[in-house]
Amino acid sequence: MSKGTNDLVDILVAKLKRRQLVGSSAVAQATLKLLIVVISKNNWSKANDLLNLVRSVGQRLIEANPTELAIGNIVRRVLHVIREEFRDAEASSKSDDHSEFQTVPLTTSSSMYNLLSETGSDDKEYTHASHNLRSDIIQEVRDIRIELDTIYENIKNQATNHIHSNEIIMTIGRSRTVEEFLKMASSKRKFHVLVAETAPSYLGQQMALELSKAGIEATVIPDSAVFAVMSRVNKVILGTHAVLANGGLVAISGTHMMAAAAKHHSIPVVVCTGLYKLSPLYPHDEDSFNVVMNPDAVLGFEEGDLMEKVTVTNPYYDYVSPEFVNLFITNQGGHPPSYLYRLIVENYDPNDHTFDPLA
Amino acid sequence: MDPKKKTVGFVPDHDADTTTSPGGSNNTSTVNSPVSAFSNTPDLNNTTNNNSTTSTPNSAGSAPASSQPRSINTSGARSSYEPMKSSYEEQWGLTPTRTQKTASPRDGSGFPAKEQGAGSHKKENKVKTSGLGIQANAGSASTDGPQSSTSSAGPASAGGPPSSGKGGSQKPSAPSQKSMTKAERRELQEKQKAEKAARVSAGLPASGKKAAQVLNQPNSGFSPNPSKSLATSFPGAEAEKAIAAAESTGQTRRREKLTKEIGLFAHLDPPKFANTALAPKDLHPAVVHAGLQMAQFKICGANARCVATLNAFRKAIQDYQTPPNTTLSRHIQTYLNPHISYLVTCRPMAVSMGNAIRYLKYEIGKNLELPDEDARALFVEKIDNFIRDRITMADQVITSLGLQKIQDGDVILTYARSSVVQGLLLAAHAKGIKFKVIVVDSRPRFEGKQLLRALAAAGVPCTYVLLTAIGHVMREVNKVILGAHSLLSNGALYSRAGTAVVAMSAHERKIPVIVCCETYKFSERVQLDSFVQNEIGNPDELVNDQNNNFGHSSTRCHPSVRGANSGDAASAAAGAGVLTGWRESRDLKLLNLLYDLTPSEFVTVVITEVGLIPCTSVPVILREFLPMMQQ
Numbered sequence: 001m002s003k004g005t006n007d008l009v010d011i012l013v014a015k016l017k018r019r020q021l022v023g024s025s026a027v028a029q030a031t032l033k034l035l036i037v038v039i040s041k042n043n044w045s046k047a048n049d050l051l052n053l054v055r056s057v058g059q060r061l062i063e064a065n066p067t068e069l070a071i072g073n074i075v076r077r078v079l080h081v082i083r084e085e086f087r088d089a090e091a092s093s094k095s096d097d098h099s100e101f102q103t104v105p106l107t108t109s110s111s112m113y114n115l116l117s118e119t120g121s122d123d124k125e126y127t128h129a130s131h132n133l134r135s136d137i138i139q140e141v142r143d144i145r146i147e148l149d150t151i152y153e154n155i156k157n158q159a160t161n162h163i164h165s166n167e168i169i170m171t172i173g174r175s176r177t178v179e180e181f182l183k184m185a186s187s188k189r190k191f192h193v194l195v196a197e198t199a200p201s202y203l204g205q206q207m208a209l210e211l212s213k214a215g216i217e218a219t220v221i222p223d224s225a226v227f228a229v230m231s232r233v234n235k236v237i238l239g240t241h242a243v244l245a246n247g248g249l250v251a252i253s254g255t256h257m258m259a260a261a262a263k264h265h266s267i268p269v270v271v272c273t274g275l276y277k278l279s280p281l282y283p284h285d286e287d288s289f290n291v292v293m294n295p296d297a298v299l300g301f302e303e304g305d306l307m308e309k310v311t312v313t314n315p316y317y318d319y320v321s322p323e324f325v326n327l328f329i330t331n332q333g334g335h336p337p338s339y340l341y342r343l344i345v346e347n348y349d350p351n352d353h354t355f356d357p358l359a
Numbered sequence: 360m361d362p363k364k365k366t367v368g369f370v371p372d373h374d375a376d377t378t379t380s381p382g383g384s385n386n387t388s389t390v391n392s393p394v395s396a397f398s399n400t401p402d403l404n405n406t407t408n409n410n411s412t413t414s415t416p417n418s419a420g421s422a423p424a425s426s427q428p429r430s431i432n433t434s435g436a437r438s439s440y441e442p443m444k445s446s447y448e449e450q451w452g453l454t455p456t457r458t459q460k461t462a463s464p465r466d467g468s469g470f471p472a473k474e475q476g477a478g479s480h481k482k483e484n485k486v487k488t489s490g491l492g493i494q495a496n497a498g499s500a501s502t503d504g505p506q507s508s509t510s511s512a513g514p515a516s517a518g519g520p521p522s523s524g525k526g527g528s529q530k531p532s533a534p535s536q537k538s539m540t541k542a543e544r545r546e547l548q549e550k551q552k553a554e555k556a557a558r559v560s561a562g563l564p565a566s567g568k569k570a571a572q573v574l575n576q577p578n579s580g581f582s583p584n585p586s587k588s589l590a591t592s593f594p595g596a597e598a599e600k601a602i603a604a605a606e607s608t609g610q611t612r613r614r615e616k617l618t619k620e621i622g623l624f625a626h627l628d629p630p631k632f633a634n635t636a637l638a639p640k641d642l643h644p645a646v647v648h649a650g651l652q653m654a655q656f657k658i659c660g661a662n663a664r665c666v667a668t669l670n671a672f673r674k675a676i677q678d679y680q681t682p683p684n685t686t687l688s689r690h691i692q693t694y695l696n697p698h699i700s701y702l703v704t705c706r707p708m709a710v711s712m713g714n715a716i717r718y719l720k721y722e723i724g725k726n727l728e729l730p731d732e733d734a735r736a737l738f739v740e741k742i743d744n745f746i747r748d749r750i751t752m753a754d755q756v757i758t759s760l761g762l763q764k765i766q767d768g769d770v771i772l773t774y775a776r777s778s779v780v781q782g783l784l785l786a787a788h789a790k791g792i793k794f795k796v797i798v799v800d801s802r803p804r805f806e807g808k809q810l811l812r813a814l815a816a817a818g819v820p821c822t823y824v825l826l827t828a829i830g831h832v833m834r835e836v837n838k839v840i841l842g843a844h845s846l847l848s849n850g851a852l853y854s855r856a857g858t859a860v861v862a863m864s865a866h867e868r869k870i871p872v873i874v875c876c877e878t879y880k881f882s883e884r885v886q887l888d889s890f891v892q893n894e895i896g897n898p899d900e901l902v903n904d905q906n907n908n909f910g911h912s913s914t915r916c917h918p919s920v921r922g923a924n925s926g927d928a929a930s931a932a933a934g935a936g937v938l939t940g941w942r943e944s945r946d947l948k949l950l951n952l953l954y955d956l957t958p959s960e961f962v963t964v965v966i967t968e969v970g971l972i973p974c975t976s977v978p979v980i981l982r983e984f985l986p987m988m989q990q
Contacts, residue, residue, distance in 0.1 A: 168623075192622070194950075199802045199825050202903060205937040212947035219621055219948040220901055220938060223826045224801040224857030228889035228955035232623055254827030257860050260867055290831070298825050299808075306808075309815040311822040315831040 001053060005041050008034055009057055016064035016071075024070040024241055025148075025176065028276045031061060031074040032145050039078075040138055047086040050137075054079055059355045067291050067317075069242040069250070069279040074144070075355070076280065076348040081140040083349050089133055147331065151274035152177060154331035156184035162270060162329065167191040167234045170226070170262075173252035174203035175239020177272040179210055181329075182237070186216045193218045194233065196226050198254050200297035200314060223254055227261045236262040236269045240320075242289065243271070243278045245344055247322030247337030250289045253315050259324035268326040275330045280344045280353050286319040621950050623890060628707060630897045630951075643675035646698045650705035656804070661844045661880055662754075662778050665711040666746055668702060672719065673742045676735060687731040691738070692723050707894050710845035710853070710882045718745055718879075749879040753968035754779050757875050758786045760966050761840070764873060769794040770836050772870075774826075774861040775801070776810040777842020779875040784810075784840075788819045795819075797836060801826040801857045803900035803951060826857050829864045839865040843876035843965075849885040850959030850975040852876075856952050859889075862961035871963040874974065878967050878984070881977050889956040898949035902938045 001009075012034050015021040021030055038057050044050040058075030065071070155177055163169065163185040171178055171193060182193060193211055197220050198204035204220065211218040221229060236258060240251040249255065249271060262269050283289065295312035322337040335343065649671040652658040658667045672695065679694060681687045699716060702708065708716075722741045726734055761783040765771065771794055773780050784796055796819055800807030807823070814821050824832050839861060845853040852858065852874055862872045886892055941947045962974045969980060 197802065197901060199827060202937060205901075205903075208947060209937055209944075212944050215946060217946045217948070219950050220941075221950045221952065222802050222856065222901060224855070224860065225950065225952040225955065227859035227863060227957075228856055228893070228952050229623070229950075231888050232890070252827075253831065256830030257827065257864065260830075260863055261860060264863055286834070287831075299823055306812055306815055309818075309821070310811060311820075313822060313824050313828060313832065315828050318827075318830045320830075 001038070001056075002042055005038050008037055009060060013060055013064040016061060016068065019065070022065075022068070024068065024277050025151075025274070027065075027068045028070040028074050028148060028274075029145075031071050032078070032141065032148065034061075035075065035078050036138060036141055036145070039082075039141065040134070047082065050082055051079060054082065055352075055355045062355065067250075067289055069244075069281065069289065070276055072281070072355075073276050073279050073348075076352045077144055077276070078141055079352045080347060080349045081144065082137055085133060085137045085140060089136075148274070148276060151276070151331045152180045155272055155274065155329055156180045158329055158334065159185035160188050162334075163189055163191055163235070165189045165191065168194065168232055170194045170196070170230070170233045170236045170258065170267075171207065171238060172196040172204055172223075172226075172254050172258050173198045173201070173239060174207040174210070175272065177274065178237055178239040179207065181272050182211060182216060183214045186214060191216070194229060195220055196223045196254060196258060197221065198252060199223055201252070201316075203252065223257070226254075226258050227264075230258075230261045230265045230267060233262070233265070233267050236267055238269060238271050240271055240273050240277060241317060243273055243328065243340065244289075245280050245282050245340065247325060247328075247340045248283050249320040249325065250283075250317050251320055253318045256318040256320045256324075259320050263324050269324055270327045270329060271325055272329045275332060275343065275347065278330070278340065278343055278347070280348045283319055289317065289319070291316045621948050624893070624895060624950065624952075626891075627893055627895050630895055640697075641694075642698055642701055643671070643678060645671040645674035646701065650702050653702070654705040659804075659806070660776070660778055661709050661711040662750055662877070664709045665715050665879075666750060668712045669715055669719075669742050669746055672698070672716075673739050676738050676742075679735070681731055686727075686729075686734070688723055688727050688729055688734040688738075691734075692720060695719075710884075711880050714879050714882070715745060715749075745879075749877060749968075753877040753879070754782055756968040757877065757966050758783045760971060761873070761875060762787055762790060762792075764838070764966075765792050765794055767793045769838055770797065771795070772797040772799060772832065772836040772839045772861070772865070773810070774799045774807065774839075774841055774858055775804075775855045776806040777875065779877070780840050780842045781810050781813055783875060784814060784819060785817055788814075788817050795822070797822045797824065797832050799824055799826055799829060799832070799857075799861060802903075803896070806855070826860060829861060833864045833868055833870065836865070836868075836870055839870055839872045841872065841874050843874050843880060844954060845880050845882045845884075846874070846876050846965065846974055846977045847886050847956075848881075848883050848978045848981065849887070850962070850973070850977055851886055852957040852959070852962055852974060853882075853886065853892075853954055854957065856889075856955045859955045859957040859961070862957045866961040872961055874962050874965045876965055876967055878969055878980055881981050881984075883978075883981055886956055889952070889954065893955075894953040896951035896953045898941075898951050900951055901949045902936060902941065 012021070012030055015030075016027070021027055035054060035057065038053060039050065042053060044053060054075060058072065058079075061071045061075070062068075159181045163182075167189070169182070169191060171182075172195070185191065193208070193216055195204045195208040195211070195218055197208075199222075208218040208220045238249070238251060238255055238259070240249045240255075242250040244250065249259075259269050293314045293316045295307075295314045298314045299307055299310070299312045301307065325337050328335045328337065328340065330343070332343070646668075649658065649667045652667065653664055658664055675695065675698060676691065679687065679691060681690060699708075702712070719738070719742065722738060726737055729737060757779055765783075765787040769792075771784070773784070773796065787794065796814055798807045798811045798814070798821055800811075800823065802825075811821055811823050822832065841852070841854065841858055841862065843852055843854050847853055852862070865872045884892070938947070938949065941949055959974045964971050965974045965976075967980070972980065
């Protein structure tokens with residue numbers, strides 16, 4: 001890796017480690033930007049070289065902040081794009097040799113057609129170099145970037161399909177996706193939003209404030225009232241930090257409680273999320289993606305005497321299992337949780353779920 | 360300035376007259392030291408005031424202006440209502456508005472008739488001067504005079520209170536005024552100074568007649584009101600006042616905004632603030648005091664409120680004097696009724712209180728023929744017995760039953776604070792059972808902290824989390840023990856908001872939910888959701904600014920939580936009081952729901968003093984108490 005790009009990686013790693021850069025969206029953008037530089041500014045001739053290069057960068061970034069799953073997702077997307085490009089290049093070179101035969105199945109491993117065929121996409125295949133591969137790959141990666149930039153647009157454009165007039169909607173925490181979604185809907189419909197204040201971060205309060213500024217009738221409720229008012233709610237619309245491969249959510253703490261209350265009242269739970277938050281990882285342990293924050297927010301340090309004697313926990317995220325979610329609204333449309341595996345297959349290569357360097 | 364001085368001047372005289380306050384002992388709990396005495400006395404004064412008015416005929420001889428004071432007094436009562444309310448708001452840390460409010464009565468917010476109010480105020484001034492004269496003459500006899508312009512009634516009836524005082528509850532109240540001491544006077548002065556400063560900053564006439572009037576008015580309203588003293592007892596009060604004055608918006612508007620209506624809950628009463636001034640006459644000070652404490656959530660929790668009510672009624676009955684041509688047991692109920700409705704105006708009645716009062720009425724109705732003293736003794740005994748049997752003993756039985764359900768190695772989760780649960784956990788610890796407690800708490804009251812303190816002090820290993828983390832902590836829990844505000848006939852548990860979420864989370868993980876509830880909290884009411892019957896708390900409690908953090912730093916917004924993301928930095932910085940300006944925003948509303956309803960399927964068992972029952976057995980138990988409940 002060239003020194004220049006190495007420095008850039010170091011800078012991003014430092015930012016992630018210091019939590020100067022947080023939030024799925026910001027992290028995803030930064031990662032993608034860095035990867036474009038890595039791909040364009042480094043020398044590589046074979047596919048494996050490039051894949052390993054990207055993997056090693058990805059590995060470092062992920063280790064810097066393992067709870068930001070978006071980093072891994074973006075790296076996997078890029079790896080997937082690289083593989084596709086190489087496959088295409090290979091296919092085209094082969095088709096020069098042979099006839100038009102082979103071209104169809106090679107394009108993707110994610111089609112039903114080759115479910116039963118052997119997964120010939122072994123990494124060793126991608127050893128060919130191609131003169132205009134670099135520009136092709138960078139173009140593809142740029143497309144991902146455009147996708148990231150237009151995510152809010154794409155999601156919020158679906159808003160009117162999901163919100164009817166005079167609806168009562170409940171949400172928790174502050175998610176930009178949900179915020180834009182609701183604001184968009186408010187331009188066409190009149191509805192009421194209940195926002196759980198989301199102690200101890202109180203992001204819900206900010207959310208309510210923002211919504212009210214946009215002219216949406218927003219009511220702040222304490223987290224304790226979630227169950228009490230749930231029976232009158234028409235929809236629960238949630239933002240999330242990450243979506244796991246099984247359709248489970250890693251979302252701000254309190255989400256589980258709200259989703260469970262909604263489930264009890266048979267209220268549909270809708271999750272608005274960009275596809276970049278969809279991770280191919282499974283939650284083997286509910287805590288594996290959680291962060292525990294400073295307990296001062298829960299029990300002030302000024303109460304030192306008390307603090308000495310008790311344990312105070314302030315988890316930042318909740319794991320919400322997929323059975324609580326009825327619908328995911330992504331930039332590609334609405335999907336039930338059961339469909340997520342498909343999106344994962346389409347966007348990520350099964351070989352990239354871990355970042356161990358290739359042979 | 361003059362009128363002010365006058366009022367101040369009054370106080371000492373008045374003080375001299377009134378030395379001991381019967382309610383004074385209770386006060387200490389209400390507020391910080393010097394104020395407390397003050398706070399109580401005003402109530403008493405109020406009551407006496409009222410009495411005096413009623414008894415004006417008696418005292419007419421002493422007062423040349425007897426007719427005047429009378430009319431004033433009524434209006435005065437109203438005006439005093441305003442400040443009262445305001446001061447409560449202040450005390451909640453809500454509206455800084457004391458000064459505003461004092462001005463506002465003018466705006467006619469609380470007044471049925473503006474002119475009347477204004478007119479009366481003018482009169483007040485006059486009367487005051489006259490009152491002064493009177494007082495000088497009356498000397499020791501002046502009771503109410505100092506308290507207010509309204510109190511001009513006092514001097515007028517100066518001779519009255521003692522005479523009328525024989526009537527009943529006044530007796531204790533009259534001496535109480537004496538407790539207005541120098542300290543109080545000083546406080547008054549200070550307040551007035553602050554007020555004036557605020558006024559000046561608000562652009563009101565700082566000096567001259569007008570200002571004097573304006574200033575005078577508040578005095579008139581305030582001095583008799585305990586609320587004011589309460590308000591000032593809060594550290595930020597002065598500053599708040601200044602701010603409020605600066606804002607100087609109409610109080611009417613403020614009031615409307617305070618009760619910003621939320622469609623679904625439009626049928627529920629807006630949060631209440633105690634106002635002794637609106638209270639009917641002849642209230643016993645102990646009841647007034649209890650009501651105030653409940654309104655301020657100083658007394659909170661079904662058991663505590665019930666005991667406080669019963670104790671207050673006990674005092675009232677003890678001090679009660681039968682009017683001529685009737686007997687105690689026949690008249691006591693009519694005597695107690697205004698007390699009861701007063702308590703309701705302070706805060707919606709707890710189910711426990713309702714049941715206790717119903718029981719009391721039942722006992723009264725059963726013993727109509729008893730001679731007075733026997734009846735008095737009987738009722739007092741019945742009250743004591745009720746507290747002993749249905750609450751104290753019941754709690755002990757519940758504790759002993761509950762102990763069987765706690766084993767070594769248990770991880771017990773509880774929510775907020777219930778006195779029974781606290782007793783049970785402490786007893787289990789004392790018994791030597793090794794268990795761990797997870798205290799789940801929630802905004803805005805952080806009641807669980809009190810429990811946490813008690814448990815930590817006893818050495819029980821505790822974990823403290825907020826309600827949002829319930830999903831995180833629930834997996835290590837093997838028992839959930841909850842308190843109850845009430846158990847309804849359909850088996851639903853009506854308890855502190857958030858209980859339902861806790862019970863649901865436990866139910867979801869198949870963790871047993873144990874509810875501790877005395878049978879006297881059972882209600883024949885049925886309810887299917889948390890909407891039809893509930894209580895709305897002060898919405899400003901949800902605003903996490905400095906005035907409202909309950910000594911808790913968590914109400915600060917932590918930039919760290921959000922990370923130092925550049926985009927969020929601004930919002931995090933503003934996070935100190937995100938909702939501070941909610942009243943100004945048309946679309947932003949706050950809903951502070953106090954209770955919620957837990958469906959019976961979430962509750963595994965209810966521990967009562969009659970044994971461990973499923974919560975669907977509530978109506979069965981209630982049948983046993985049917986005769987009492989039919990009353």
